[in-house]
Amino acid sequence: MDAMELRDRSGLTEKEFLQSYDVSLYERPSVTVDMLIFTVTDKEQDNYRKLPEKALQLLLIKRGEHPYLGQWALPGGFVAMHESIEEAAQRELKSETNIDSIYMEQLFTWGDVGRDPRTRVISCSYMALVDRTAMDVKAGDDADEARWFEVTYDLFQEKRTNFDDGFEYEKLMKIALKGELELLTATIKIVETLKGRSTKMITEIVECKGIAFDHAQIIEYAIRRLQNKIEYTDIVFNLMPPLFTLSELQQVYEVILGKELLAAAFRRKIANMVVETNEYTKDAGHRPSKLYRFNSNWNRY
Incomplete structure (x- = not known):
């Protein structure tokens, strides 16, 4: 620093102030x-x-x-x-x-x-x-x-x-x-x-x-x-597998929100966040359901 370095009311430069600073002046939580x-x-x-x-x-x-x-x-x-x-x-x-x-x-x-x-x-x-x-x-x-x-x-x-x-x-x-x-x-x-x-x-x-x-x-x-x-936000997709049904996704939303959601309104809400695939579920005991994946390019704003 040049000779014009700022000094405080005690005439100290910042370097001099820090060298003499007493950390015990204030209690530290x-x-x-x-x-x-x-x-x-x-x-x-x-x-x-x-x-x-x-x-x-x-x-x-x-x-x-x-x-x-x-x-x-x-x-x-x-x-x-x-x-x-x-x-x-x-x-x-x-x-x-x-x-x-x-x-x-x-x-x-x-x-x-x-x-x-x-x-x-x-x-x-x-x-x-x-x-x-x-x-x-x-x-x-x-x-x-x-x-x-x-x-x-x-x-x-x-x-x-x-x-x-x-x-x-x-x-x-x-x-x-x-x-x-x-x-x-x-x-x-x-x-x-x-x-x-x-x-x-x-x-x-x-x-x-x-x-x-x-x-x-x-x-x-x-x-x-x-x-x-x-x-x-898309935070909920941290919980989802790469492929999922819309019913599975809706259940995750419902359990976090603590309330039931209307299926039609929910699907409109998340329409831009998911991408439809050509694959279906194959679980025994269930009718085949369309599988979706997360749309990583969805507009968050």
Whole structure:
């Protein structure tokens, strides 16, 4: 730099300032990552003639250390000083579940002061929708187990209060996570307020059983985000085989959205996202159905 390099009020150049900077001036909270890995799978059924019912599942780990020893949590851990948040997310997912090299989208940052009993922790959450048949899930590190849980997400109660300049809409959402032996539950309250041009949304955990930290709140937000994303992106095709029927695709949409869809309206909606092939299903017990594939050139915008 030349002699005209900028100096601060103390007369220091940037280089001099950084050499004398005291990192202890400010407390430094810990930073963690939490990963929400969703999948859709077929439920077991007795009647082979029926199209298999599908279920939304979420991968959780059973904590093997304090705090929340023995409870279930999202895979995750602390970010090291030498790595990016994305690198930490991939590393922790691999070490705790054996899942490696998948695309995850950054979801939200959680920073409530009392969210972790150990210390002040800020967490960045990531979300992915994957084909679980391609995953070799194994627990590792501080996780005793890693297991898929079937997710149900339902509106339990709602109330709307109108004001002269807006409204307040409050609802209680019930989350149930069903494992092989465990049933984890949580009730989340969501309050959306509109006053004039100002909007605000607050969520809080009302009741929680078996889910560690504030992860029930993170799961609820992720489900809402996932339901929104499949309306305007091609994320759902991460779950589909190369060839599929429109009925299979519609079932995947329905299980994520939590509602039935009219077949005609659904087929109009996804018409540009799929390409018809000349192949048909050959499953025993079913009438042959036309097979489709994902249209990688569909217009997303």
